[in-house]
Amino acid sequence: MADLHPTLARVTARIIERSRDSRQRYIDLMAREAQRHPDRTTLACSNLAHGYAAMGDDKAAIGGGKAPNLAIVTAYNDMLSAHQPYGRYPEAMKIYAREVGATAQVAGGVPAMCDGVTQGQDGMDLSLFSRDTIALSTAVALSHEMYDGMALLGICDKIVPGLLIGALRFGHIAGVFVPSGPMPSGIGNKEKQKTRQLYAEGKVGRDELLASESASYHAPGTCTFYGTANSNQMMMEMMGLHMPGAAFVSPNTPLRSALTRAAVHQLARISTRGSDPRPLWRCVDEKAIVNACVGLLATGGSTNHALHLPAIARAAGIVIDWSDFDELSKDVPLIARVYPNGSGDVNHFHAAGGMGYVIRELLSAGLAHEDILTVGGASLADYAQEPVMAEKDLTWQAAPVAPLDPTMLAPVSDPFLPDGGMRLLTGNLGRATIKTSAVDEERWVIEAPCRVFETQEDVARAFKAGELDRDVVVVVRFQGPRANGMPELHKLTPPLGVLQDKGFRVALVTDGRMSGASGKVPAAIHCTPEALPDAAGLAGPLAYLQDGDVVRVDARDGTLSTSADLAARQPAPPPPPATGVGRELFAMMRAGADGAEKGGSAMLAAAGL
Incomplete structure (x- = not known):
């Protein structure tokens, strides 16, 4: 393990000191929650019977309370291309759970709006507050206290932050994010951008623009540009909340199915009733939050996370601000160029070495905390790998030691830019x-x-x-x-x-x-x-x-x-306040929201976090 870069050490120490009281209050809450309701068998018989009434052959295992019971919180809908593959996940995940003596239940669903659909439309006014709504929905799903671990099915813009904020209030149990991966690459990004500008200049019509957009956004999976959705996936890797290398494997492939199966098996293992319990509160600490910031800077990720990371951190009792981002940015080099910061998309990034390469480079330069508790390995070093199928079995191999495409990735020693931008x-x-x-x-x-x-x-x-x-x-x-x-x-x-x-x-x-x-x-x-x-x-x-x-x-x-x-x-x-598309229903969230640097959240402000 390389010595920590002095800037990383200094910023982390400052965040720990600034968060000392609020973090301790959060840890104390997690301890009380773990003691207050140690397992579902403490529920009254009527409550418990309601909880497994529809579970068929799994009733005995759930009622007995000895096998891990895993909550599935899903953001499935089939309007949002990234989340369409989730439709069939629960059935498969229940089978995967039974393979290791566990059970799984869909605990609840959360809304999942597509910013691509609402972009420039009135519905976009609901977008940021959908994050708070998702967090609240996650809390409702988990409030039944039937579970020993939680599988969080979400990818896109506000959905991952919302799921994580909600899950952190149940951080006394384990949590794993289960992605579904990006769609295959469509037309080139420069070609798409050119058509948009020609349309803005009135040189092409709507038919040409729609044909161009449909050739770009064309299949199940996450949009392939490096926006907020794919930045979410990067952060989950940097925080160790995925199975290693799970972020950018395409949907509906044997490797993707194997990674989902491995996630369920691992969640059972690290659950409250598993052999290696790893409660979420221990995984999401100050070092993990700093790792997410560093990953954002090193890859040129979404500025939306200047809002989301402070909000996520607050849910775990951690206080960060834009001065922390700025100070880290001065010493974290840009080592990835993914569209719109480069010509290739996330599929090209993944093929060039992807997150395994990025994490290995950052660790080798002391620019990431290796000693974090991850859900899928012994430390962040296990995420400097990439998953592969050997015959029919899932395994991991070391990430490339050099970029396979130098237009997409660069070493820390010779970065694209000396700072994170x-x-x-x-x-x-x-x-x-x-x-x-x-x-x-x-x-x-x-x-x-x-x-x-x-x-x-x-x-x-x-x-x-x-x-x-x-x-x-x-x-x-x-x-x-x-x-x-x-x-x-x-x-x-x-x-x-x-x-x-x-x-x-x-x-x-x-x-x-x-x-x-x-x-x-x-x-x-x-x-x-x-x-x-x-x-x-x-x-x-x-x-x-x-x-x-x-x-x-x-x-x-x-x-x-x-x-x-x-x-x-x-x-x-x-x-005057706008109405229509449900915007009037969100008046209380607008009225109670705090500033952008704190995350722009009414829910966290009202909770005193």
């Missing part, structure tokens, strides 16, 4: 996140008069009218958690890309999100405090900006500022 911006416009790994360095500093908008649609209209054909900082405000649920703003990407390609110096500033699919245009996102006034009536700085104010986005110096005298102004009035 996710930076903190601070200044008189607040605190924000910027992802530089896909942005040309000549565009890391943009200073120009701003144009202020309150919706994506207003930006699109101005673009079509030619009003943005100049150097400009586009400001889109009232897009934070409390204003409208903090939707992703990807409808902005094609027009801003067109303006940049015309030679203009362009940047985006917003209190909304852009996620891991954000690309070549510099974007200061997640601005906090958000523009909407808080409970004390104080509006965030973006509410005071006016058209023509000069705004500077400086990723080199880490600043976000304006030369305008904001203190001499009154804030712009916020738009």
Whole structure:
């Protein structure tokens, strides 16, 4: 094991100290939960009978209480391509459980919305708060206290964070994430991006655009670009919450089935009634959270995790902030280039060495904590491997010692970029996140008069009218958690890309999100405090900006500022709350949400976490 890099050691020590009291409260809660309800046989007979009434031949094993009973919490639906394969998982998992003397039950389902379907639509306003809803649904599923371990079936954007947040409140039992893998590669990403820009310019029609999109998103499995869904899978590997190497194996293959079977067998083994109990609270500690941050930076992952990782950490009593990301980013090199940060997708990344190579490189440089408790091995070193089928048996082999495709992966000693490309911006416009790994360095500093908008649609209209054909900082405000649920703003990407390609110096500033699919245009996102006034009536700085104010986005110096005298102004009035598509039902979540740097969660804020 290599000596820890001093930055990793320093940041980890700071997080441990900052979290000392809250982490101890969480550990104490887990101890009480384990003692309060040690197993399902303490349930009253009527309760227990209800719990296994429909379980047929498994009744005796569940009622006897000696065999592990595993909860399956599933995010299956067949609208979401990544989750469509989960439809048949429970039946197979019950068989796999019986093979090792255990039983399994579908404890419950959680909602799973597709940001790809709702992107740019009204339903996207529900997206961030679907994470809290998923966490609450996970808690409802597990609240029956029938289980010794939990298999968590989820992949995409808010779903993995929501499942993990909910599961951590039941962290006295074991938990394993069971992925289903990415769809096969479709048309090239550059070709897809080109068609989108041509459509934005009015040079191709809807038929051509739909044909291009359908050739990209075309089969069961996760979308293959390196956005939030695939960043989730990377993080589960870095935290040791998958079976090693499970993240990017395609659905409906013998290897994928073998990995699912191994996950169930291992969950039975590490469950409360297994031979090697590993409660989830012990697996998700400060070192595991830091590993997830490092993996995000080293691979150029989704900026959405600047929201999700603080929320996940809070559920385990751990406090992290954007300063931790920023400090780590300065010393964690970029060693993966996956679209939109490179030309190849996650299938090409996996074929080039994938997560096994990334983890081996980071461990060899002291840039990851090896000594974490994982669900599938003795330490994180067991994740520097890749799964293979030998005849009909699953086994693991060492990851490649050198990248099999040097355009996709690089060694720590000769990285693509010397830093992780996710930076903190601070200044008189607040605190924000910027992802530089896909942005040309000549565009890391943009200073120009701003144009202020309150919706994506207003930006699109101005673009079509030619009003943005100049150097400009586009400001889109009232897009934070409390204003409208903090939707992703990807409808902005094609027009801003067109303006940049015309030679203009362009940047985006917003209190909304852009996620891991954000690309070549510099974007200061997640601005906090958000523009909407808080409970004390104080509006965030973006509410005071006016058209023509000069705004500077400086990723080199880490600043976000304006030369305008904001203190001499009154804030712009916020738009009325939107209704329709169920948005009015989420009013309580908007009203109670905390800031983006804490994760933008109403549920965690109300719980005092």
